[in-house]
Amino acid sequence: MSGSGSVALLQPIPKTAILYAMTKDGSKPKQDNKAQQYGVTPQSVDFNDWYNEVVKKSDLADHSPVAGAMVVRPYGTALWENIQRGLDERFKATGHQNLLFPTLIPMSFIMKEADHVEGFAPELFTVSKIGSDVLAEPYVLRPTSETIIGHMWSGWLNSYRDLPFLHNQWGSVFRAELRTKPFLRTSEFFWQEGHTAHASEAEARHEVRQQLDEYHNFCRDVLALPVVRGEKTASERFAGAENTYSIEGMMRDGKALQSGTSHYLGQNFSRAFEVKFQTKEQREEFAYTTSWGLSSRIIGAIIMTHGDDFGLMMPPRIAPIQVVIVPIGQKDNFDEMVVQGEILASELRRLGLRVRVDGREGVTNGFKYNDWELKGVPVRLELGPRDLESGVVVVKNRNSTHKETLPRAEAVAGMPERLETIHHWLYQRASDFLLENTISVDTYDEFKAAIEAGKWVRAFHCGDPESERQIKEETKATARNIPFDDSEFFAEPEQGVCVHTGKPAAYGKRVLFGRQY
């Protein structure tokens, strides 16, 4: 990070920052041993370092020996599994079915749709040999599965009565990345790709919008992430799509992260793969297809939207551990307090909560507190002999510095609601942040200044891809999307002239611009 601009967006620095007093020569200060061992670089000092250290020290993920490929560790996998479960239920509730396609796709398939080839060619991994035998036709590791699914669909589809196909696949895809960042940029990443085929354009378009809304709702209601729904401009469109829609989230450094996409593919892929059917009127027609995806990148969004200088803040509804209990004891009664902690845990588990008792010996309580705060566990309970005697527990929320001492029964019974409160607190904070750091501008100077300050900008644009390209070159900002009229953010229809070219604005509303991951 440049160190200017977006730093200003960050919240006041808590006491950990004291460990990082600047050195005389202005170089990045060395951490003292404590900070080096346990803490993370504050967001305001270096957001990039903060991100890398949080990911690593919270045990979410690690680097692998393979360029650009990460290892998702158990804590990160538990998080991803919770996300998968939540989304999968939603997909099933709207009639989608899961299936599984091969990771290997014949090279010729990728070549069949012109825009698709052009879009993905530079990042394809190619398998050209088996053992020492050279393959007549190489395979590629799927960068996405439209082509092979289209190929199979053509064999499954005869009549309009067969439609719609409402399919989804959980898996991973490969797009060569030369720069790695866990969860954000990796050569292999984990996702779900939905693929549907319909008998009419209207039905396909409805599906595209429905699934984008599903992502939006899931982000808002489960991950506590505010995201802006809208359509991508032509230059940001998926390779082979007629229209691409996205949800965009704002990270705490002010950058945008595309957190999910949904594409209306029209008949582009069905033409290329002969996905056709006989209509009621006995005509032959190509199917209208869609695809939509949300990837493990969303974990990066969770980290960078909710995290603070102490580490992660897990949204309670998908937190792998919702409540951690730290038993307080001395040598003679420690084991007993761990048992008591388990009893308390079972009371919470009866309410359906995910609870962990930290019975580690040989580390101090303070160490445990900091450790679980780094991992973002929403609520911590401390249970010591005195608490046990007087029937209370000490409760501390991850998003607060206050400790409360509550009657045990009340603390237990109130836990689900407490977690809900934290969920809403996280959403509100992120939502306020997004709104506070987005401004409308009408001149290019204002535009540049706002982007430089790390903000999102709402501005009129003429729609010319070349102008977008120049804006990107000059400011590093791109059109994130054109927000929908009916989304909760930035919906007002307006008229104006292009902030860059002065030509009449396209779209009938302001376009959202920002720097991006």
Add this chain to the structure above:
RNA sequence: CGAGGCGUAGCGCAGGCCGGUAGCGCACUUGGUUUGGGACCAAGGGGUCGCAGGUUCGAAUCCUGUCGCCUCGACCA
């Protein structure tokens, strides 16, 4: 893939220019004292210096190549 930086114990680093077979802090193990916000004392264990070649009697150190990580750029989710 272009420019730059880096790779020495689990983590963070020193040593390298002036080759002689490795050191510090934290972590780890054991014992003791501690324990309600990142404990302390003592005694220990652990690396052949990313990998592969080369130069040399001898390479962490010099040379070449390669792999990986970080930053900026290009590309992308």
